[in-house]
Amino acid sequence: MSDPASLIFKDNRPADAVGVHAVVIGVGHYAHLPGGNSHRFADHEGMVQLSSPPRSAEHIAKWLLDTYHDDQSMPLRSMHMLVSKKGAAQKFHHKHCPESEIASATLGNIKKAARDWFRRSDENAQNLLLFYFCGHGISAGMQHTLLSTDFGEDTLAPFENAVNFTDFHLGMGRCKAQSQVYFVDACRSISKNLIEQSASFGDSLIPGVTPIVQKTAPVFLSAQPGEKAMGLPREPSAFAQALPLAFKGGAWDKVDGEWVVCTSMLRRALERQTRRVMRAFPNFNFEVGGYADATITIKRPEGEPVVPVDLGGRPDTDHNLLELAYEPDGTNAQVIKEVNNDEVWLIDLTEGDYEFSAKFQNAAGQQKVVTLRKFVSPQNVSERLRLS
Template identity: 35%
Template structure:
């Protein structure tokens, strides 16, 4: 078995995750190593190690699937100050050591991950990357920590994502899901060399090993030609949205009553959540989640999903002075004073009473009863004049 930060024995089908977060690049400006001659604006990153740690920790502590329990998590990080990885499992605190996210170690990790999933066609393979990326046409390069360290072969430290994904077609595990949290800005390197790095896996002669079609959706953090964004010290916009969607916004109960997060619902939830935080921050950016392959692939199972809610009042003059209450008659009692921005909050799925009161006597109190369920509740409520 390849080195893991988490593993448990699972009989039958299992979920197996490979998580990579690259923030420290020695050959990019400020990295402390021999410098790449033309880094094309690439620099050190703060968010990827934070984002990858959060995603790996969430998987270990929160992921639930009766059909395919979590069996392994491989975690590879590149950070300026390497640190241990801590989490809670089965009521105990665990401290593990991530691997280094250089290309040689990533290659071994990918091949080990492939072998773990190459025994049961019902396994679910999760791949997550956060770090530098560039795109040109169909080419997408994901940069590992040693990218640019070899002047004679600059792309040696990059993963050719398109060909890597194609190589996973031969893995017996027929269920695969890829989360790529990286910029997709154009690159003269890709134009010059016409390849995006090392594919690690070479497609063989037997795609679809048991005759079953592979489900392998790819979630990309942004459009081609656009950058991905983050806040200092926090998970990126994409990863934050992904975790919220996995916690409930991407869930549905159409399959007999259980709340199950599926890939087709995940996309709608993440797109909303990324736009929500961009609007909150007032950023003028073009980040938008893109999904290639909208298959109905089940992921996390939840007892009671957490749902994003956003409330405003029209006209705008009334919203500015609205004082809000949200209650469910069963212990949830939220309130907000008057504010210019929409009231964005999270509550478990259920029945709620939304109430807006106004300081001006010209506006009548507004009451609305709502069923809150995924993917989100977005309401602009019309107030009547008193």
């Protein structure tokens, strides 16, 4: 790809035609942090190389192409992709775009991609902007800074090669397209360096700062203030895996009789799906961070939503759980699963009325069955269903 900022997709519609413009960034290799290929930045605060961001960026880019390429009302118009990983440059291939060699996520390339994204998006006020970043992030109070692959190159001014996300988000308020959604899959660990070097929190990418955060530019963060994000070694992060799953149904809402994926439902759906991805870690707890939340329609899907339901038992002390079951109302088609006492059955159901049941057995071999009838929809299924 000749474009150093990796414009991996651009359609042939007129510049002012409405659509989706996206930026996807995954920074796994940091040249100046431990394990990098250059001098070590002494004040690295425990930050190391990451294997998940390149895979997360690829996962999100493919999902965006699959989701929006053929959308009739809001088609994908352009997408930039930047990835830094150790070794050979990342290559990307999808049926909707030719194989491309992806440019590294240096600050210079991030800035070029962001400004090209701004200019394309600025052509039509009805455009939808989507931004995804996965990599190291650090915080100090309300300040949030994202680290490019060349962070720490100059030890006297390490944050010259970083993105001042707080100001970048504000600066994007200058864009005519005010429907903007940001997904930041990065740590928000408190940084002593950032506090002490307050002269620079990073590059704002878009010059000028609007006086207030736009109400239609919500940010979804994979970590709470002071917390680390949950990366998964050599596979997409839990947050990256949860995002497409949330779009399948959990984030749907009915507006004027039509299903839409909207930001007001997305936060809860992301939390739910992230916990599902991380179910192998029983002590894992997750809450989506964010600010400037708003109700924005980010997709008008077809068909019926697929609702995630986590079905489990809460047996009495002298009863063991034997099986769980569900039956769509009026179908006489019960689906049964044998389970262990502490097992949770993860099922995906279309909207409708269901009868859920659980079979228990006590020490004397006596069995009982308990049932629960529930209308399943994205709006009313937010917690695990337990039968006792």
